[in-house]
Amino acid sequence: MQRGRNVSKxxxxxxxxxxxxxxxTVSRVVNHHPSVKPAVRQRVxxxxxxxxxxxxxxxxxxxxQRSGIIGLVIPRVFQSxxxxxxxxxxxxxISQACNTHNYILSLFLFHTEDEEQKLTAKLxxxxxxxxxxxxxxxxxxxxxxxLIGSQMPTVMIGxxxxxxxxxxxxxxxxxxxxxxxxxxxxxxxxRIATITxxxxxxxxxxxxxxxxxxxxxxxxxxxxxxxxxxxxxEAGGYQAARQLLEHRPDAIFAASDPMAMGALRALRxxxxxxxxxxxxxxxxxxxxxxxxxxxxxxxRQPILRQGxxxxxxxxxLLESGLRPxxxxxxxxxxxxxxxxxxxPKTHVxxxxxxxx
Amino acid sequence: MQRGRNVSKxxxxxxxxxxxxxxxTVSRVVNHHPSVKPAVRQRVxxxxxxxxxxxxxxxxxxxxQRSGIIGLVIPRVFQSxxxxxxxxxxxxxISQACNTHNYILSLFLFHTEDEEQKLTAKLxxxxxxxxxxxxxxxxxxxxxxxLIGSQMPTVMIGxxxxxxxxxxxxxxxxxxxxxxxxxxxxxxxxRIATITxxxxxxxxxxxxxxxxxxxxxxxxxxxxxxxxxxxxxEAGGYQAARQLLEHRPDAIFAASDPMAMGALRALRxxxxxxxxxxxxxxxxxxxxxxxxxxxxxxxRQPILRQGxxxxxxxxxLLESGLRPxxxxxxxxxxxxxxxxxxxPKTHVxxxxxxxx
DNA sequence: GTGAAAGCGCTAACAG
DNA sequence: CTGTTAGCGCTTTCAC
Numbered sequence: 001m002q003r004g005r006n007v008s009k010x011x012x013x014x015x016x017x018x019x020x021x022x023x024x025t026v027s028r029v030v031n032h033h034p035s036v037k038p039a040v041r042q043r044v045x046x047x048x049x050x051x052x053x054x055x056x057x058x059x060x061x062x063x064x065q066r067s068g069i070i071g072l073v074i075p076r077v078f079q080s081x082x083x084x085x086x087x088x089x090x091x092x093x094i095s096q097a098c099n100t101h102n103y104i105l106s107l108f109l110f111h112t113e114d115e116e117q118k119l120t121a122k123l124x125x126x127x128x129x130x131x132x133x134x135x136x137x138x139x140x141x142x143x144x145x146x147l148i149g150s151q152m153p154t155v156m157i158g159x160x161x162x163x164x165x166x167x168x169x170x171x172x173x174x175x176x177x178x179x180x181x182x183x184x185x186x187x188x189x190x191r192i193a194t195i196t197x198x199x200x201x202x203x204x205x206x207x208x209x210x211x212x213x214x215x216x217x218x219x220x221x222x223x224x225x226x227x228x229x230x231x232x233x234e235a236g237g238y239q240a241a242r243q244l245l246e247h248r249p250d251a252i253f254a255a256s257d258p259m260a261m262g263a264l265r266a267l268r269x270x271x272x273x274x275x276x277x278x279x280x281x282x283x284x285x286x287x288x289x290x291x292x293x294x295x296x297x298x299x300r301q302p303i304l305r306q307g308x309x310x311x312x313x314x315x316x317l318l319e320s321g322l323r324p325x326x327x328x329x330x331x332x333x334x335x336x337x338x339x340x341x342x343x344p345k346t347h348v349x350x351x352x353x354x355x356x
Numbered sequence: 357m358q359r360g361r362n363v364s365k366x367x368x369x370x371x372x373x374x375x376x377x378x379x380x381t382v383s384r385v386v387n388h389h390p391s392v393k394p395a396v397r398q399r400v401x402x403x404x405x406x407x408x409x410x411x412x413x414x415x416x417x418x419x420x421q422r423s424g425i426i427g428l429v430i431p432r433v434f435q436s437x438x439x440x441x442x443x444x445x446x447x448x449x450i451s452q453a454c455n456t457h458n459y460i461l462s463l464f465l466f467h468t469e470d471e472e473q474k475l476t477a478k479l480x481x482x483x484x485x486x487x488x489x490x491x492x493x494x495x496x497x498x499x500x501x502x503l504i505g506s507q508m509p510t511v512m513i514g515x516x517x518x519x520x521x522x523x524x525x526x527x528x529x530x531x532x533x534x535x536x537x538x539x540x541x542x543x544x545x546x547r548i549a550t551i552t553x554x555x556x557x558x559x560x561x562x563x564x565x566x567x568x569x570x571x572x573x574x575x576x577x578x579x580x581x582x583x584x585x586x587x588x589x590e591a592g593g594y595q596a597a598r599q600l601l602e603h604r605p606d607a608i609f610a611a612s613d614p615m616a617m618g619a620l621r622a623l624r625x626x627x628x629x630x631x632x633x634x635x636x637x638x639x640x641x642x643x644x645x646x647x648x649x650x651x652x653x654x655x656r657q658p659i660l661r662q663g664x665x666x667x668x669x670x671x672x673l674l675e676s677g678l679r680p681x682x683x684x685x686x687x688x689x690x691x692x693x694x695x696x697x698x699x700p701k702t703h704v705x706x707x708x709x710x711x712x
Numbered sequence: 713g714t715g716a717a718a719g720c721g722c723t724a725a726c727a728g
Numbered sequence: 729c730t731g732t733t734a735g736c737g738c739t740t741t742c743a744c
Binding site: 052054055056057058059061062067069072083084085087088089091092095096099104105106107108109111115119121122125126127128234235238262265268287288291293 | 408412413414415417418428440441452460461477483590618621644
């Protein structure tokens with residue numbers, strides 16, 4: 001360990017000596033404890049600033065039993081989604097909120113089942129992290145019950161499939177999908193198909209439910225042939241759309257923007273015009289939606305905000321010491337561009353940066 | 357702090373008692389110290405397994421002066437790139453390697469200048485992380501000298517602009533670009549333009565250099581009007597391509613795939629056919645390149661591998677305790693699809709998953 | 713090969 | 729309001 005730590009380390013003790021007080025007082029100043037006489041506080045703070053003292057996180061963790069770290073856990077199954085900007089954006093929100101709340105963000109991506117096992121055990125047993133933000137999981141994943149069983153404060157991104165006693169932030173998937181499909185109906189589309197997400201996830205199920213609700217609301221019978229399950233990816237959307245083409249839909253509601261892009265590509269390959277022959281609506285409003293060809297009408301969800309909210313819920317839990325479960329559902333918004341056929345003349349919107 | 361830590365915590369001490377040895381011995385077993393009699397080791401290990409003991413990371417850090425954490429630092433300037441899959445993929449590689457080397461990965465995204473200041477100070481001064489992986493920085497960023505000045509072991513992703521005494525992993529940007537442009541020349545293109553990345557980054561400069569090298573190699577004079585600087589984004593590529601159109605290029609080499617996509621869109625809007633009127637080659641081989649319309653010829657760089665290599669270089673530094681600087685440059689590979697006009701009949705390759 | 717003991721740097725009662 | 733004191737759980741000489 002002869003790692004050139006030349007300068008003798010700066011500790012509470014040293015600062016205390018320089019300021020002519022005890023360690024406790026310095027500690028109190030560092031931790032913004034109210035009971036320190038202003039004059040003393042000032043004197044100590046001056047020394048801290050001048051010396052550039054920072055408390056040692058390990059010592060601090062050991063003494064007060066918390067790490068100051070929030071863990072973001074993303075299970076193996078969803079790694080594919082890493083090819084679309086959803087996760088990056090979510091992480092941006094989470095990171096931002098961690099910074100403002102003074103937590104360190106650690107990332108736990110599981111790449112193999114084995115890793116998942118081992119890391120999970122570590123995460124739950126040790127004082128590695130103070131709390132966990134967990135991205136949505138498919139049905140029956142053992143992670144959720146494990147977390148609930150443990151004492152680990154957790155907030156999920158997306159409602160868990162089995163309505164568990166756990167906090168989560170979600171978006172109004174049902175209503176968002178409903179609104180999209182209702183919009184297609186209003187535009188006179190008759191045979192509206194949908195490409196769903198995986199039906200072992202709430203996101204997949206909820207958006208399909210919204211689709212059904214909209215049809216039912218217009219007294220239109222659901223044609224099961226017009227519902228194809230896919231996987232949220234571009235390639236999946238492509239395949240699904242090819243399959244749907246045989247049933248001659250005049251509109252497709254894709255439960256994610258990448259799938260909508262895949263559908264767009266399939267239709268182009270098949271020589272169909274969008275929106276003239278077939279209208280398309282996606283879900284997410286990812287950056288590329290605005291510059292797609294044609295620009296994609298889609299249901300915007302506030303991804304960044306979701307991440308921020310998740311962190312805030314978690315830090316609330318951590319700081320209150322209580323453990324009530326809370327839920328938050330963010331609204332969605334239908335962003336009308338050209339692929340739905342409502343706006344045939346509008347110019348391409350290249351101002352991709354005006355997003356939450 | 358009455359945080360329902362009901363079960364009295366499992367410590368070295370307890371394990372020692374159960375196994376009938378001293379704490380030191382348990383510690384030795386946990387740390388795979390050689391000098392423990394096999395019989396004893398086995399007995400202790402059994403207790404560890406049965407009780408599910410895991411050492412407390414904070415206590416461990418405090419005692420041995422290392423956190424077991426690697427910090428991934430991504431400066432503010434590059435957050436825009438978060439909309440393309442480059443960073444996610446890099447993070448995947450880094451995370452994977454961290455897992456296998458038993459390090460925790462912490463993420464430091466700077467969102468404001470202020471945050472950058474404060475977090476950097478924290479990062480460098482404290483024992484927060486054992487080492488840092490730093491994504492590339494534009495010229496003149498103070499972070500690099502700061503890092504070098506500190507004792508913090510660091511590996512950069514991408515060669516720093518000022519050739520510093522620092523370790524990094526890079527890709528052969530010059531040769532990759534050269535190969536792409538040479539390929540266009542071989543196909544008979546005469547007026548080859550390029551959309552560069554920001555010219556205050558090595559990536560931007562190197563790829564432009566490759567472009568120049570290829571032309572020079574064919575004794576073609578460089579027409580500065582055919583070189584437009586952009587920012588690696590789709591929107592930037594779109595603007596740059598519009599600008600280039602006035603100078604009637606018959607091919608465009610874009611220094612990133614998103615910019616190539618933007619160029620594609622600009623050409624489509626302008627009624628030019630790709631590759632018939634204008635050929636396009638990108639750089640990255642991001643997942644969407646294969647499914648673009650037309651499929652994008654591009655220079656593939658092994659992003660995942662870069663991340664893994666960076667972690668391995670860093671853990672080597674950490675474990676050897678030495679601090680030699682090392683450099684690694686990964687090769688690139690030209691992936692020929694249809695946008696360059698070499699392959700007019702090939703079918704769309706939707707097998708996007710076969711990538712490193 | 714194993715145990716005893718001295719910290720690592722900080723927090724948090726408890727006195728005063 | 730401030731100082732004293734006792735740990736937090738582990739690693740690591742140093743003896744035996």
